[in-house]
């Protein structure tokens with residue numbers, strides 16, 4: 297869980313600073329891009345990031361690695377709040393309790409009806425599915441197949457062309473047969489049209505459902521907002537169902553829709569199997585939306601922006617296998633200013649994640665710094681010359697021990713080895729591309 301990981305990172309670290317207009321600008325831009333990449337509606341993405349910026353400006357960075365990372369944490373919290381903060385349950389009310397399912401054709405209404413029936417049945421409820429898609433005979437069969445699959449009764453009148461009459465009869469049938477929940481699957485059109493809206497509005501007026509759920513395909517991205525708005529203007533629905541949120545669908549529609557219609561998202565549908573239904577959790581979705589923009593990259597970019605010159609210089613030294621203890625020390629200085637060691641090393645271009653594998657934690661700063669400071673310049677540039685007597689001198693001078701000096705030398709050696717290997721790999725690639 298991303299936000300947990302971030303929280304932990306923040307607790308472990310101490311940094312100092314304040315979010316200012318300058319250090320925020322790049323990151324805000326990146327966050328906006330990440331949101332749009334995650335299919336958040338463009339206008340919504342702009343509004344939301346403007347609000348986040350407003351919130352973040354001037355905020356003290358007491359525990360954060362860097363203003364950039366604090367900003368991402370703020371963003372994560374803000375997105376969670378904007379999507380309702382907490383998960384909202386479906387309303388079951390009345391006898392029978394009626395759930396009307398609305399949405400465009402192909403959005404996943406019929407599939408979701410089956411899933412919801414199965415979900416409610418597992419809660420011990422007696423459910424009836426009702427086929428009110430009067431235009432496509434195949435839709436009735438589809439619902440019957442799903443009903444059979446999940447072991448739920450399906451009410452249908454294939455000859456009847458009046459959706460309200462079918463639904464009313466279904467409710468009578470439910471009462472007689474002790475079904476406590478009636479799910480009404482309806483007809484959709486490929487685009488918003490008057491006839492469809494009239495029919496679904498008539499159903500809602502006649503049935504007075506406890507829940508009217510608007511089903512929307514999350515892969516429709518930017519369009520989802522307009523559809524949601526049209527349905528809500530007409531139906532004033534209670535909740536939203538996001539379908540096809542499987543695979544790498546980005547989920548930005550959740551934020552846009554919530555923002556535009558201000559109705560809770562209640563379920564997500566994540567596949568074609570009848571079990572692929574989940575309640576909607578705003579915090580998970582916030583992480584998903586941000587994750588799609590690759591928060592880590594975002595943070596690295598933000599940090600790079602702070603110190604691009606230094607990064608360039610280091611990258612050059614690494615390429616030439618010249619990274620020495622002086623560079624290491626200057627990194628430590630940065631760490632003290634900005635935060636996390638691993639993150640900082642990770643920001644060196646070309647080193648990235650591999651560097652983070654190295655076991656250096658933040659409490660090891662002080663002795664490390666003391667040890668390096670006790671080295672002569674020659675020793676820093678050429679650690680191989682540090683023999684037993686030099687080690688002894690360094691240990692005494694730094695108030696550490698020879699094993700501690702050894703450990704640092706070993707870690708540094710490993711780090712250099714890794715840099716060398718990566719250089720070779722990079723060099724190989726370059727050689728290849730030169731051949732092509």
Ligand code: GDP
Nearest residue numbers: 401402403404405406407539540565566567568
């Ligand atoms: P309806 O026209 O609104 O009733 O939509 P359907 O329930 O018939 O679904 C349309 C298509 O989308 C079908 O092929 C479904 O199998 C598929 N589908 C529905 N929900 C999901 C989902 O959550 N994930 C995926 N991958 N496909 C889905």
Ligand code: MG
Nearest residue numbers: 405406429435
């Ligand atoms: Mg259908």
